[in-house]
Amino acid sequence: MSKRRIKKIAIIGSGIMGSGIACHFANIGVEVLLLDIIPRELNELEKAKGLTLNDKVVRNRLVNDALMTSVKSKPxxxxxxxxKNRITTGNLEDDIAKVAHVDWIMEVVVERLDIKQQVFEKLEKHRTPGTLITSNTSGIPIKFMSDGRSEDFQKHFCGTHFFNPARYLRLFEIIPGPKTDASVLEFLNGYGEQFLGKTSVVAKDTPAFIGNRIGIFSIMNVFHVVQELGMTIEEVDKLSGPVIGRPKSATFRTVDVVGLxxxxxVANGIKDNCPKDERLELFTIPGFINTMMENKWLGSKTGQGFYKKSVSAEGKKEILSLDLNTLEYRPKQSAKFATLELTKTIDRVVDRFKVLVSGKDKAAEFYRKHFAALFAYVSHRIPEITDEIYKIDDAMKAGFGWEDGPFQIWDAIGVEKGIEMIKAEGLEPNAWVSEMxxxxxxSFYTVKDGASYCYDIPKKSQEKIPGQDSFIILDNIRKTNEVFxxxxxxIEDLGDGILNCEFQSKMNTIGGDVLAGLNKAIDLAEKDFDGLVIGNQGANFSVGANIGMIFMMAVEQEYDELNMAIKYFQDTMMRMRYSAIPTVAAPHGMALGGACELSMHADKVVAAAETYIGLVEFGVGVIPGGAGSKEMALRASDTFRKGDVELNVLQEYFLTIGMAKVATSAYEAYDLGVLQKGKDIVVVNRDRQIATAKAHARLLADAGYxxxxxxxxxxxxxxxxLGMFLVGTDSMEASHYISEHDQKIANKLAYVMAGGxxxxxxxxxxxxxxxxxxEAFLSLxxxxxTLERIQHMLKTGKPLRN
Known part of the structure; x- marks a missing residue:
C-alpha cells in the first residue's frame, strides 16, 4: 500500500470554521486552496470603482474578505x-477544477444537507479517484451526504469534525460513512494526532457525535438544575469553572461566546433525531431560553446574552448579569460557598471532586445533581455513540477544555459512590457498570507499568488504551520511576539514560526548592545518566521566578540574601548550559520571565507550538536577573555580521526585553530571538513533547556531547x-510614552546590555x-x-504602570 501524504488540501467554504481550518493547515506547513461561492451582486465600493461581476477581484471577494477577517481575529x-502565504483563495466556478491536484478535499459549507449534496456533486466531477474527501459537519448524518455518489467517493469519504477555534481546541472527531474504507479512518486518526496536534476520536454516525452530544447534555442539564435549585448565573459559573478543571468561561459565559x-x-437536532434517548425531556428548550432567542440575546455576537457589557452614568464600564427569574439585567453579584472553601488547599483538580460532592450546602447539592445526571447519561451512551469509555473522556477534554472526563471524575468520586448519587436522583446507571x-x-481506569488501561465492556477486563507508545505520561511513571x-x-527516569526534572510548585514558579531540584537533577545526570529534560505536563510550563519571595526579601531589606538568591538563579542557568550532559527544555503554555531564561540556557528547546514565552520582568519593575539580560546581549553579539550596523542589532534585543514582548506561539519566539532557528524545534502535539525532548537529549548524547x-x-x-539607548529613553519619557520609573528600568538594562x-x-x-x-536587578x-509593581502583580495578577 502506498504511503498517503498531505501536501495540499482544498477547503470548500470560507466561513469562520472554514477559514480557521485553512489557517491551521497552513500552520503545519500544508498548502491550502480555499474556495467559496461568487457574490451575486456588486457592493457600493465595487460600483464606485466601475467593476463588474466578471472581475476576478469581485468574484473572489467573499473568500478574501472571510480569510482577512479570520486572520485579524483574536486569538x-x-x-x-x-x-498566510500558504493559503491561495479562489471561487467555486473559476477554480473548482484545481481540486484535481490536491490530496484532501474538505467541505465546510453551511449546515444544510441539500447544499452539501450539491457541492459534492460538483466536486466529484473534478476529484481525482483516491483523494480523501471529508465533511466538517457538526451533526448531519454522514450516511445521507454520500448518498448517490460513486463507489470510490464513498470509500474515501467520512466526516472530520473540528471544534472552533480550530487552532486551539484539540478535538478532531472522525465519523465513518457506511462504506468508508478502514485504511482511511486509520490514516486520519494518525494524521490528526501527529500532524494536526489533535486528540483524534473515531465516533459513530449518531446525532452530534460524541463531544456535542455529551457537552450539550451537560449544559442543558445545568439549565434545568439552575431552575430547580433557584441559582443565579454567577453561582453556576463559579461552580462550573476552574474549580472543577473547566475553562474560566464556565457555563453561561461559554454559551455567550459560542452563541445561544x-x-x-444542536439541542433541537438531538431532540428531533434521538427518540430512544432516555433523557430526551432534558433537551426541551426551557422558557427563559426561548425568550432570549426571541429577544435576539444570543451572546457576544449580539452584544448581550447571559451577560451584557454596559457603561454606567459615570462612564464606568461594567458587566451586568441576567436575572433568570425576571429576565432583566442587574449588576453582577459575587458568589461564595463553604464547600468551595474546603478545596482551596487541594491543588490537583481531580482530588477535589470527593470533597465537592460531600458538602452540606447548595454548592454540594448542585454538584451531586449535576454529576449524577452526567454519570448516568454517559453510561447509557455506550455503545450508542462509541464502544470505548476513554473516547468519551478524550472528547470532553479536547473539545470542551475539561481537565478530567466524566468517567475520570466518576473514578475520583468512587464508582460505588457515583451509583449511589445516581440512584438518589431517581436515575439508573447502565447495567454494564454493576457488571464491571x-x-x-x-474503577474505569488503572495504570500498569507506566501505561493507562481502561475497562473494556465486551471483554470485561482492563485493556491497554491504544496509541500511547509515542507518548510519555508523567502522571503514569512518577511513582515508579522517581529518582529524587x-x-x-x-526527578523521573525516562529510560534510555535520560532523566526528567518536573516542576511541582504552585503554577510551577521557580523558587529556591526548584533551583535546588534542578541542580540535583544535573548532579544525578552527570553521575549516572546521559542527558536531562526539563519538562512537565501542567497547564503551563512555568510563570517564572517566585516574585513573592523576592518581594519579602526586598521589603525586609535583606539585600545580602537577595543577592545570594539572584546569584543562585544565575549560577543554576549557567550550570544548565555548561554541564557535562545535554540539557533539553520543553516549554508549553506560559513560559514567562525565569522560565524563558531557563529555556534560553538549555542546549536545545523542544517547544510546544502553543508556547507563550517572553522576558516580562519590566512589568514588575525589574530587568531579567536570572541571566536573561546577559543572554540577550550575548545573542546580539552572536548575530553581528560584517558590515552590520551593530547598534541596530543590539537595539532589537534590547526592545524585546524593554517592551516585555511575549511570543503568542513558538514560531513567533524565533522572531524575538528567544528561540533559535536551526537549533530549537517546535512540536504541534503537546502529548508527544516529553517523548520528543527525550529523543533529542538521546541524539545529542549519542552524537558525542x-x-x-x-x-x-x-x-x-x-x-x-549606552549613549544611543539613553537618548532614546529620554525622548520617550519626554513624550510621555513611558513613565519616569520605566525610564529608570530601561536605563539600567541599557547599562547591562552595552556592557557598562x-x-x-x-x-x-x-x-x-x-x-x-x-547589580542592576538589586538596585531596582x-x-x-518597583515594590509597588511587584505587590500589585501579586495581588491582581496584572502589571502596574507607575
Missing amino acids: APLYHPSF DTLVH LSSGSN KNSGVV TQPVRRKDVKVLGKQA DLSEPTLVTEQYLLDLER CTERK
Missing part, C-alpha cells in the same frame, strides 16, 4: 502571520550603545555581564515603585 488562528442559537440548534464491579474491576523529590520538583567551554568573547559596544560605559567595543566574559545584571529592588 490569532495562525502561529505566525507569514503562514448554536446551542439551541462484579467482574472485579472497581523535594517540595519543588520530582562535549561539555561546552565558558564564553569570553561576548562583544559589547560600551559608551556608543566602556570607552570602545570590547570582548568580555559572560560572568562580567552577569555581575552587571545582578531598592526602589519603592
Whole structure:
C-alpha cells in the first residue's frame, strides 16, 4: 500500500470554521486552496470603482474578505502571520477544477444537507479517484451526504469534525460513512494526532457525535438544575469553572461566546433525531431560553446574552448579569460557598471532586445533581455513540477544555459512590457498570507499568488504551520511576539514560526548592545518566521566578540574601548550559520571565507550538536577573555580521526585553530571538513533547556531547550603545510614552546590555555581564515603585504602570 501524504488540501467554504481550518493547515506547513461561492451582486465600493461581476477581484471577494477577517481575529488562528502565504483563495466556478491536484478535499459549507449534496456533486466531477474527501459537519448524518455518489467517493469519504477555534481546541472527531474504507479512518486518526496536534476520536454516525452530544447534555442539564435549585448565573459559573478543571468561561459565559442559537440548534437536532434517548425531556428548550432567542440575546455576537457589557452614568464600564427569574439585567453579584472553601488547599483538580460532592450546602447539592445526571447519561451512551469509555473522556477534554472526563471524575468520586448519587436522583446507571464491579474491576481506569488501561465492556477486563507508545505520561511513571523529590520538583527516569526534572510548585514558579531540584537533577545526570529534560505536563510550563519571595526579601531589606538568591538563579542557568550532559527544555503554555531564561540556557528547546514565552520582568519593575539580560546581549553579539550596523542589532534585543514582548506561539519566539532557528524545534502535539525532548537529549548524547567551554568573547559596544539607548529613553519619557520609573528600568538594562560605559567595543566574559545584571536587578529592588509593581502583580495578577 502506498504511503498517503498531505501536501495540499482544498477547503470548500470560507466561513469562520472554514477559514480557521485553512489557517491551521497552513500552520503545519500544508498548502491550502480555499474556495467559496461568487457574490451575486456588486457592493457600493465595487460600483464606485466601475467593476463588474466578471472581475476576478469581485468574484473572489467573499473568500478574501472571510480569510482577512479570520486572520485579524483574536486569538490569532495562525502561529505566525507569514503562514498566510500558504493559503491561495479562489471561487467555486473559476477554480473548482484545481481540486484535481490536491490530496484532501474538505467541505465546510453551511449546515444544510441539500447544499452539501450539491457541492459534492460538483466536486466529484473534478476529484481525482483516491483523494480523501471529508465533511466538517457538526451533526448531519454522514450516511445521507454520500448518498448517490460513486463507489470510490464513498470509500474515501467520512466526516472530520473540528471544534472552533480550530487552532486551539484539540478535538478532531472522525465519523465513518457506511462504506468508508478502514485504511482511511486509520490514516486520519494518525494524521490528526501527529500532524494536526489533535486528540483524534473515531465516533459513530449518531446525532452530534460524541463531544456535542455529551457537552450539550451537560449544559442543558445545568439549565434545568439552575431552575430547580433557584441559582443565579454567577453561582453556576463559579461552580462550573476552574474549580472543577473547566475553562474560566464556565457555563453561561461559554454559551455567550459560542452563541445561544448554536446551542439551541444542536439541542433541537438531538431532540428531533434521538427518540430512544432516555433523557430526551432534558433537551426541551426551557422558557427563559426561548425568550432570549426571541429577544435576539444570543451572546457576544449580539452584544448581550447571559451577560451584557454596559457603561454606567459615570462612564464606568461594567458587566451586568441576567436575572433568570425576571429576565432583566442587574449588576453582577459575587458568589461564595463553604464547600468551595474546603478545596482551596487541594491543588490537583481531580482530588477535589470527593470533597465537592460531600458538602452540606447548595454548592454540594448542585454538584451531586449535576454529576449524577452526567454519570448516568454517559453510561447509557455506550455503545450508542462509541464502544470505548476513554473516547468519551478524550472528547470532553479536547473539545470542551475539561481537565478530567466524566468517567475520570466518576473514578475520583468512587464508582460505588457515583451509583449511589445516581440512584438518589431517581436515575439508573447502565447495567454494564454493576457488571464491571462484579467482574472485579472497581474503577474505569488503572495504570500498569507506566501505561493507562481502561475497562473494556465486551471483554470485561482492563485493556491497554491504544496509541500511547509515542507518548510519555508523567502522571503514569512518577511513582515508579522517581529518582529524587523535594517540595519543588520530582526527578523521573525516562529510560534510555535520560532523566526528567518536573516542576511541582504552585503554577510551577521557580523558587529556591526548584533551583535546588534542578541542580540535583544535573548532579544525578552527570553521575549516572546521559542527558536531562526539563519538562512537565501542567497547564503551563512555568510563570517564572517566585516574585513573592523576592518581594519579602526586598521589603525586609535583606539585600545580602537577595543577592545570594539572584546569584543562585544565575549560577543554576549557567550550570544548565555548561554541564557535562545535554540539557533539553520543553516549554508549553506560559513560559514567562525565569522560565524563558531557563529555556534560553538549555542546549536545545523542544517547544510546544502553543508556547507563550517572553522576558516580562519590566512589568514588575525589574530587568531579567536570572541571566536573561546577559543572554540577550550575548545573542546580539552572536548575530553581528560584517558590515552590520551593530547598534541596530543590539537595539532589537534590547526592545524585546524593554517592551516585555511575549511570543503568542513558538514560531513567533524565533522572531524575538528567544528561540533559535536551526537549533530549537517546535512540536504541534503537546502529548508527544516529553517523548520528543527525550529523543533529542538521546541524539545529542549519542552524537558525542562535549561539555561546552565558558564564553569570553561576548562583544559589547560600551559608551556608543549606552549613549544611543539613553537618548532614546529620554525622548520617550519626554513624550510621555513611558513613565519616569520605566525610564529608570530601561536605563539600567541599557547599562547591562552595552556592557557598562566602556570607552570602545570590547570582548568580555559572560560572568562580567552577569555581575552587571545582578547589580542592576538589586538596585531596582531598592526602589519603592518597583515594590509597588511587584505587590500589585501579586495581588491582581496584572502589571502596574507607575
